[in-house]
Amino acid sequence: MLRKIVREYKEILLYSLIALFVGVIIGGIDAIFGEVLIKITEIRRDNVLTLVPFLPISGILIMLLYRYFSKESLKGMTLVFQTGHGNNDRIPKMLVPLIMVTTWITHLFGGSAGREGVAVQLGATIAHTLAKKLKFLKNSRVLLVIGMAAGFAGLFQTPLAATFFALEVLVSGVFLYExxxxxLVASFAASTTSNLLGLEKFAVDIPNVLSFSPEILLKLIFVGALFGIVGGSFAYLLSYSKKKLATFIESPLKRIFIAGCILSLLLLLLHTGRYCGLGTNLISLSFSEKEIFGYDWLLKFLLTVLTLAAGFQGGEVTPLFSIGASLGVILGSLLGLPTMLIAALGYAAVFGSATNTLLAPILIGAEVFGAQNTLFFVIVCSLAFIFNGNKTIYSAQKRFNFFSNENVEV
Amino acid sequence: MLRKIVREYKEILLYSLIALFVGVIIGGIDAIFGEVLIKITEIRRDNVLTLVPFLPISGILIMLLYRYFSKESLKGMTLVFQTGHGNNDRIPKMLVPLIMVTTWITHLFGGSAGREGVAVQLGATIAHTLAKKLKFLKNSRVLLVIGMAAGFAGLFQTPLAATFFALEVLVSGVFLYExxxxxLVASFAASTTSNLLGLEKFAVDIPNVLSFSPEILLKLIFVGALFGIVGGSFAYLLSYSKKKLATFIESPLKRIFIAGCILSLLLLLLHTGRYCGLGTNLISLSFSEKEIFGYDWLLKFLLTVLTLAAGFQGGEVTPLFSIGASLGVILGSLLGLPTMLIAALGYAAVFGSATNTLLAPILIGAEVFGAQNTLFFVIVCSLAFIFNGNKTIYSAQKRFNFFSNENVEV
Structure with a gap:
């Protein structure tokens, strides 16, 4: 028995050593990617009227880059999931520079998109490519998961949320405890590295001002369910729009151009660029008690769906954070609850319900807003998870149903 | 699609309604069981020298009760797990009064045992029995899990930890999100009911006095790994001793009598009763900065193993809490860390590693010691989980391995 334990731990420790190395590399790339993105966001903010009209043309550039260098890379996250499930064994290396550059382009010209898609995909691709070279590793999929964690961790500097996100996102209901x-090692390494390289972490300390009472609990249940419905609707509408738009305009080039024209018009007309980019502006407003409009979350929601359905790049998570936070501000003031806390709960819960994850959003709550409110995050994120209608933005995510026995093959 | 959602939610809401009812009932029974147990513990504490010598005879009484009323009920937790896995469809109703009474007997005469075994088994049995009567329910196993959660929640009044414990304990690596x-409903109902009926919740607010640094992180990793090894060893030694003792003395009656003789002698010789019962005395000492001996955790560990291997009843969790807390006090002062915090971390982590659960101990940390230290609990409990050698006190617990494809049939 002791020999079995030693053998098992030798393997885990070997993976952990590689994870340290991988984490540092990925954290470094995350830092470069993230800092350039912040610069680009500033440039766009100062030149909205000049840059946003070029969004449709930038879309054409994005599609041409993919067409020329690696068409397959367009599958992005789906490729990562399929590899994680063992249904694919190759992710093109070109995916990494392509998604970084096309995301920068998307953001420079004002598309409403995220950034975590880049981080997770580059982490997964680099780690998986390395694993294939290290022939002595028994399972390259373990490294893929480690890479996903490191990518997320380096970008957001939330190593615990990143770890549990990577472990729970591939198959809903299953945790890859192995x-x-x-x-954990990769996430802490990536997070520390990107921090040392100057990438700033977004964090707000929200004091623990709410105490439990039946009334508060009922309100939190209502708020959680609503966040879940919003997150689930986002996932549903994104996949629906992608399909509809693809049947409506078959050519990806035409599609991104036409959708880009409509988008750039809307982005300029609706508060001149307020809904461009990551949505960090809405997040800042939400947590500094400045003005958030009642429709902010809805416009950010719709414009992000349109941006991503058109074919622009980046991901969904930061827009989801901003949708949740700005919706939270409104709900908080409507229900007479502390708005900053409800904004924080929305930030986490809408992300969780759209990605069909539960531990990741709870830990985002603890790592971004301070652990003192963890129990509220557990309740609200659980409710959001329950009421997301089993939707997810990751079309290749699988699901493990314990009771119905309709289980996934993994 | 909408119809599918409505159908699915109708079912979940139906289960939740039943859960409310089940939670109140189980919370009520938990309160009675728990309050009598506290009274019994006080009586024993005041009469150690009179009562503990009768431990071997009380063991015979326990075995005769099981033999007379329901021999099958002796399988206890294994029966619950098998039913949860779908490999058994009947839990004898007699299990409920039997385990309550035999646990009271165990504690009155000074056996070192827990109480959560009773709570979880009575919850599971009642809920499952009810489910079999409600023919319109599609799956009686859902109610079994709900009953486990309610049982745990009513006893410890930690509804979130109880919920996640019930969802994660049947198959390690799988969460029964359905x-x-x-x-959640059953746990909150049970917890509120038992609280209203006067059962007190154990809780200590541990201030957030530690801040992250590489040195602190390293120490926490060490502490976490050690808690994991202790918890894993407990699980290993318990199952080993049960087997050994059963081959050594085949008759259960003789076995509990002989082991009871040795036990009662040791319990009296070693600080006259300090290691009897639940171990709440050691927990109180740990969190009031009173004297904890360096060997307290080890003696409590060994005497609990002997008590349970002999055939006495109750469970393992509260002794595990006390082993972790008293070991934490020692480690904290050795490593120059705040002893109360490390005691709290040990309380949670040794429980988690012995039961092979991760979310339950993290949430125990938040619900018993305040949420402000959650991130430390996440780190230490994760390390403990990793280093428990994949052991568990629940011999019928299954395991889901994502990467090795040696997956369980559920």
Missing amino acids: ALLPA | ALLPA
């Missing part, structure tokens, strides 16, 4: 230690 | 909402 990768827990190396994923 | 039961999340009803389990």
Whole structure:
């Protein structure tokens, strides 16, 4: 028995050592990607009227880049999920520079998109490519998961949320505990590296001002369910719009151009660029008690769906954070609850319900807003998870149903 | 699609409604069981020298009760797990009064045992029995899980930890998300009911006095790994001793009598009763900065193993809490860390590693010691989980390995 334990731990420790190396590399790339993105966001903010009209043309550029260098890379996250499930064994290396550059382009010209898609995909691709070279590793999929964790961690500097996100996102209902230690190592390494390289972490300390009472609990249940419906609707509408738009305009080039024209018009007309980019502006407003409009969350929601359905790049998570936070501000003031806390709960819960994850949003709550409100995050994120209608933005995510026995093959 | 959602939610809401009812009932029974147990513990504490010598005879009484009323009920937790896995469909109703009474007997005469075994088994049995009567329910196993959650929640008044414990304990690596909402409802109902009926909740607010640094992180990793090894060893040694003792002395009656003789002698010789019962005395000492001996955790560990291997009843969790807390006090002062915090971390982590659960101990940390230290609990409990050598006190617990494809059939 002791020999079995030693053998098992030798393997975990080997993976963890590689994870340390991988984490540092990915954290470094994350830092470069993230800092350039912040610069680009500033440039766009100062030149909205000059840059946003070029969004449709930038879309054409994005599609041409993919067509020329690696068409397959367009599958993005789906490729990562399929590899994680063992249904694919190759992710093109070109995916990494392509998604970085096309995301920068998307953001420079004002598309409403995220950035975590880049981080997770580059992490997964780099780690998986390395694993294939290290022939002595028994399972390259373990490293893929570690890479996903490192990518997320380096970008947001939330190593615990990143670890659990990578462990829970591939198959809803299943936790890849075998990768827990190396994923933790990679996440802390990536997070520390990107921090040392100057990438700033977004964090707001929200004091613990709410105490439990039946009335508060009922309100939190209502708020959580609503966040879940919004997150689930986002996932549903995104996949629906992608399909509809693709049947409506078959050519990807035409599609991104036409949708880009409509988008750039809307982005300029609706508060001149307020809904461009990541949505960090809405997040800042939400947590500094400045003006958030009642429709902010809805416009950000719709414009992000349109941006991503058109074919622009980047991901969904930061827009989801901003949708949740700005909706939270409104709900908080409507229900007479502390708005900053409800904004924080929305930030986490809408992200969780759209990605069909539960631990990641709870830990985002603890790592971004301070651990003192964890129990509220557990309740609200659980409700959001329950009421997301089982939707997810990751079309290749699988699901493990314990009771119905309709289980996934993994 | 909408119809599918409505159908699915109708079912979840139906389960939740039943869960409310089940939670109140189980919370009520938990309160009676728990309050009598506290009274019994006080009586024993005041009469150690009179009562503990009768431990071997009380063991015979326990075995005769099981033999006379329901021999099958001796399988206890294994029966619950098998039913949860779908490998058994009947839990004898006699299990409920039997385990309550035999646990009271165990504690009155000074056996070192827990109480959560009773709570979880009575919850599971009652809920499952009810489910079999409600023919319109599609799946009686959902109610079993809800009952487990309610049982745990009513006893410890930690509804979130109880919910996640019930969802994660049946199959390590799998979360029974389909039961999340009803389990939450049942847990809150049970917890509120037992609280209203006067059962006190154990809680200590541990201030957030530690801040992250590489040195602190390293120390926490070490502490976490050690808690994991202790918890894993407990699980290993318990199952080993049960087997050994059963081959050594075949008759259960003789076994509990002989082991009871040795036990009662040791319990009296070693600080006259300090290691009897639940171990709440050691927990109180740990969190009031009174004297904890360096060997307290080890003696409590060994005497609990002997008590349970002999055939006495109750469970393992509260002794595990006390082993972790008293070991934490020692480690904290050795490493120059705040002893109360490390005691709290040990309280949670040793429980998690012995039961092979991760979310439950993290949430125990938040619900018993305040949420402000959640991130430390996440780190230490994760390390403990990793280093428990994949052991568990629940011999029928299954395991889902994502990467190795040696997956369980559920």
